[in-house]
Amino acid sequence: MGHKSEPSTRLPIAILGAGLTGLAAARQLVRAGRRVTVFDPAPIPGGVIRSERHEPGWLVESGPNSLQETPAVADLVRELGLEHHRQPAAPAAKNRYILRGGLLRRLPSSPPAFLRSGLFSTRTKLRVLREFFRPRRPRLQDLPLADFFCEHFGPELLAYALDPFVSGIYAGDPSRLSARHAFPSLWKGEKEYGSLLRAQLAASRAKRARGEPPGPPPIISFTDGLAELPLALAASLPRGTLRLETAVNQLSPSPDGWILDAAPSERFDRVILALPAPALARLGLGPPGARTSLASLNLLEHPPVTALFLGYPRTDVEHPLDGFGMLCPSAEKSPLLGVLFNSTLFPGRAPAGHVALTVMLGGVRQPDLARQPLDSQLPIVEKALATLLGARRPPVFVHRTHWPRAIPQYQMAHDSYLEVIAAAEKRLPGMHIGGPVRDGIGLPACLSAGARLAAAALNP
Numbered sequence: 001m002g003h004k005s006e007p008s009t010r011l012p013i014a015i016l017g018a019g020l021t022g023l024a025a026a027r028q029l030v031r032a033g034r035r036v037t038v039f040d041p042a043p044i045p046g047g048v049i050r051s052e053r054h055e056p057g058w059l060v061e062s063g064p065n066s067l068q069e070t071p072a073v074a075d076l077v078r079e080l081g082l083e084h085h086r087q088p089a090a091p092a093a094k095n096r097y098i099l100r101g102g103l104l105r106r107l108p109s110s111p112p113a114f115l116r117s118g119l120f121s122t123r124t125k126l127r128v129l130r131e132f133f134r135p136r137r138p139r140l141q142d143l144p145l146a147d148f149f150c151e152h153f154g155p156e157l158l159a160y161a162l163d164p165f166v167s168g169i170y171a172g173d174p175s176r177l178s179a180r181h182a183f184p185s186l187w188k189g190e191k192e193y194g195s196l197l198r199a200q201l202a203a204s205r206a207k208r209a210r211g212e213p214p215g216p217p218p219i220i221s222f223t224d225g226l227a228e229l230p231l232a233l234a235a236s237l238p239r240g241t242l243r244l245e246t247a248v249n250q251l252s253p254s255p256d257g258w259i260l261d262a263a264p265s266e267r268f269d270r271v272i273l274a275l276p277a278p279a280l281a282r283l284g285l286g287p288p289g290a291r292t293s294l295a296s297l298n299l300l301e302h303p304p305v306t307a308l309f310l311g312y313p314r315t316d317v318e319h320p321l322d323g324f325g326m327l328c329p330s331a332e333k334s335p336l337l338g339v340l341f342n343s344t345l346f347p348g349r350a351p352a353g354h355v356a357l358t359v360m361l362g363g364v365r366q367p368d369l370a371r372q373p374l375d376s377q378l379p380i381v382e383k384a385l386a387t388l389l390g391a392r393r394p395p396v397f398v399h400r401t402h403w404p405r406a407i408p409q410y411q412m413a414h415d416s417y418l419e420v421i422a423a424a425e426k427r428l429p430g431m432h433i434g435g436p437v438r439d440g441i442g443l444p445a446c447l448s449a450g451a452r453l454a455a456a457a458l459n460p
């Protein structure tokens with residue numbers, strides 16, 4: 001494993017949060033020979049990753065639905081012995097539908113398909129071709145993602161490609177997200193190549209040179225759902241590492257180690273805070289009378305999202321559901337953010353003869369709709385699904401999950417939040433903060449955040 005063992009007499013490291021970020025940090029530290037205690041108020045590990053089986057054969061994902069299998073994810077799946085449960089997305093899932101003019105249209109999945117597609121105008125296609133020759137220009141300041149993207153590809157691609165994509169990932173608004181923080185790879189690509197298309201080509205070549213398969217990483221889950229990953233990670237840790245149903249509200253450094261209110265008789269060498277912004281904002285940090293506050297992180301916008309998992313007899317839905325799902329651009333004024341075709345994406349998520357869909361509602365676009373009760377949401381959703389997918393009867397299975405604060409929005413002011421975090425770490429040496437509040441929101445980014453936090457905590 002290449003890690004040097006530390007003497008076991010050293011104080012353990014405390015990790016707050018047993019979501020994917022905290023568990024990934026714990027795994028790295030244990031592999032480096034350190035003792036670790038992971039605290040979480042929840043009864044099970046995994047944070048927002050929640051997979052539940054419901055009779056007679058529904059598999060509901062309330063939080064994330066799929067995972068990009070980057071090389072780090074592939075290694076972890078192998079190390080945890082999860083290969084036999086690994087479930088790649090079905091081939092049909094390469095189709096993605098976009099709502100345009102009230103109709104579902106297939107999003108082209110390759111450059112030739114884009115040029116042939118009737119989804120975009122000739123003017124936009126020419127504009128995209130021209131982007132390939134865009135020279136490098138200095139860019140001194142961050143700007144809204146929408147402006148950045150429009151500069152490269154024009155307004156039609158912004159409205160019917162980026163906007164729905166951003167809804168699918170951030171439940172966000174590209175005119176309010178920061179180009180530099182929300183899509184750092186695009187930002188870096190422009191800086192190095194001028195053209196995002198040339199940057200993409202260079203990235204594909206570099207991948208090929210490393211012997212990695214071409215194209216984006218595969219999309220995967222597990223036969224019992226995504227929760228298998230955090231559960232396996234947690235099970236790989238030494239017994240007693242996890243302290244569930246235990247929230248930490250206050251922590252403070254002392255000459256003989258960090259003291260946590262949840263474990264007052266114990267001392268810890270370092271503390272890792274793998275928590276979302278609202279939980280960080282509530283913490284009491286440092287000695288009473290000289291508290292360091294992360295309260296301003298509560299201002300970081302996290303729009304509400306409601307996930308409605310709906311089950312239908314196959315014959316009640318006319319659409320072939322031959323894809324990953326559909327996304328609704330804001331220009332279409334649909335009440336839905338998008339719909340995942342769960343039972344196509346990962347077979348085995350619905351009883352025989354049935355299909356499962358997950359409808360996403362709310363986000364920055366319609367936060368009030370996300371907050372409404374199921375009785376108000378369902379008629380709106382049923383009406384939309386009747387028109388869009390030909391689902392003319394009510395669903396036979398309904399499961400609703402409301403996320404009051406779903407996903408952090410890396411907006412134009414994001415630097416100020418990063419400064420608050422960095423300043424707190426400076427004031428309280430030995431405290432390390434990471435996860436989606438700072439390191440990116442996807443699950444692979446959480447694994448990298450865990451590795452970064454562990455490395456920081458091992459640093460003398």
Ligand SMILES: Cc1cc2nc3c(=O)[nH]c(=O)nc-3n(C[C@H](O)[C@H](O)[C@H](O)COP(=O)(O)OP(=O)(O)OC[C@H]3O[C@@H](n4cnc5c(N)ncnc54)[C@H](O)[C@@H]3O)c2cc1C
Nearest residue numbers: 017019020021040047048063064065066248279435442443
């Ligand atoms: C609805 C939704 C859909 C998503 N879809 C996808 C997707 O399809 N693919 C993808 O890659 N990503 C997706 N994401 C993003 C991804 O799931 C998250 O970014 C990731 O799971 C966050 O993991 P985490 O460990 O950093 O935080 P969390 O999962 O939020 O875990 C933090 C943990 O900290 C605990 N905690 C809180 N307060 C305290 C305290 N005081 N002391 C100790 N512990 C505390 C909580 O109980 C929780 O278990 C989605 C997110 C949401 C909300």
